[in-house]
Every structure is written in structure tokens, then in C-alpha cells.
Amino acid sequence: MCENIVYDEERGERICADTGEVLEEKIIDIGREWRSYTFDEHVRRSRAGMPLQKSTINISISTVLDGKFKDAKGKKFDVDDRIRNRRLVKLQRRLLNDPGSVEKEVLYVKERILAVKDRLFLTEDAVEQSLLIAKEAFDSGRARGMMTDCIAGAVIYLTCKLMKIPVSIEEIADAFGLFKKDLGRCYRRIIEGIDIEKLGVESKVMITSYVSRIVSQLGLSGRTEALAKEIVRRYRELGLSSGKDPRGIEASAVYIASKITGEPTSQEKIAETAGISEATLRARIKEIEEMLKIYPLT
DSSP states (O other), X not given: OOOOEXXXXXXXXXXXXXXXXXXXXSOOOOSOSOOOSSHHHHHHHOOSOOOOOGGGTTTSOSOOOOOOOBOTTSOBOOHHHHHHHHHHHHHHHHHHTOTTOHHHHHHHHHHHHXXXXXXXXXXXXXXXXXXXXXXXXXXXXXXXXXXXXXXXXXXXXXXXXXXXXXXXXXXXXHHHTOOHHHHHHHHHHHHHTOOHHHHTXXXXXXXXXXXXXXXXXXXXXXXXXXXXXXXXXXXXXXXXXXXXOHHHHHHHHHHHHHHHTXXXXXXXXXXXXXXXXXXXXXXXXXXXXHHTTOOOOO
């Protein structure tokens, strides 16, 4: 059996590269038949909409009845249809204006999450997952009586923990103007009523994510960043990072790398940028230097 198979797009054939034998022919190309060189062209030529987002399903009513009592062709409804349409319009307005509806509360949370999305470097997947958690929290009644900002911050923090996104609770609290203690209380209350397994969160381990942020904020070079990431990678391959705060590990790697590349930065600045104590930073530096056999530079 041929293991080296190539695909000829022009002929629609699969060919064995070792023997030249045509293994399959007249293959139907299920890709698009048009090209696009800009985003506007892609949107204009595409015949399908945006991917379906789970967070928007049943969160708000997408079709709004206008109450004009006419069908799509402009033909007026008869008496029975007019009465039925009037009832539907009243019911829809009641649902949209209900201050206690789950859909409306989640929409408020969505607005607050989108307001801090760029500041916290959240991805679309993270926003999507945060809204699903918020809806689950409202359905379970655990979010009742909480401030909208507190709910938004709590679901973001839970999402970041589940998806391994390097955002601390201090950064989230600062983005929403909340006290860390209040945000932690909201988080604990929400997590008590949520089945994590039911959410089906896909954990995306963002290795060396803190390195890029620390290097960028301190204005260090790309060489320092690359070396720091390599130090983190080697340290994690030894299986020593389990149960330890990734901020401490990656901040220590940045400190060691900056010394090696001739861009020395004080432990105080790195610890402050990473949001950890200098004692934690020094402990991780010593541990990494010993385990990776790096000559002590501190």
C-alpha cells in the first residue's frame, strides 16, 4: 500500500508519488469556486453566513414583529391572523422588557464583557465560553442579586482558569473597577451552582503566554523573548511546573533570559509586571537555574 500520496488539484486525482500509479480519479472539489483577496471580497462573494455561535442561541429573539399586520408580500392579514399577530407582538414586547428574564440579563453581561475584551486580551472563544457560563449561572439562580460587572468578571475568571488563559483575578478586578475580595466572592458563589463537565470547555494550554506580555511591557528584545520561551519549555518538559503559578515560572525565565542576552532587568520590575512577589520570583529563579543547570546569574 502506498504511503506517499499526493493530490493533483487540476486533474482531481490522488497519485502514489513512489510508483506514479493513479489511486483515485475524478474527485469532486468541494471547495469554493471563487477567490478573494480582501476581507470585503470574501464577505461579498461568500454565500454562507458567519459560523453559528452557541452563546447567541436562545439568548435574544432575533426576529422582531413590527405589528403592521402584513405578510412578506405586503398583503394584509385577515381578521383572525391580525388578532393572532397582535397577541404575538404583545407577548414579544413583554419578554423583551421583562427585567428578570435570563436573556436580557445575559445581554447586559455580554456588553460588559465586550467592553473589557481587548484590555484583557480575550479571544472570541473565551468570550463565547464566558457567555455560556453566565447563562448557566442565571438559569441556576446563582447569579441572582449580583452586580452585572461582578458577574461578568467572575465568568471571565472561571473561563480563563478552564481554558488556561493567563489572566489573573487582579487584572480582571482592575478592568471592572472591583475589589478583588468582592470578585472572589462572586466567583465562588457562581461556581457552586455550575456543572463544569456539562459546559464541555476545551482547555487550550497557552504555553509561554505570560512571557510575551512581560517582554512587551518591559520593552525587551525578541531574542530575550525567544530564549525565555525555550527556558520555560525545557522546564515544563521535566514535569516540574505542575501546581505552580505559571506567572512565577515565566517571569523567572524572562529574568534569566534578560541576563543572558545582556538586557538586565531588575527583579522588582519583573515581579511588578507579572503581578507576583519578589520572594516568589527569587524562589523560581533559583529552582530553574538548579534544575536546568544554568550558571547562577543573580
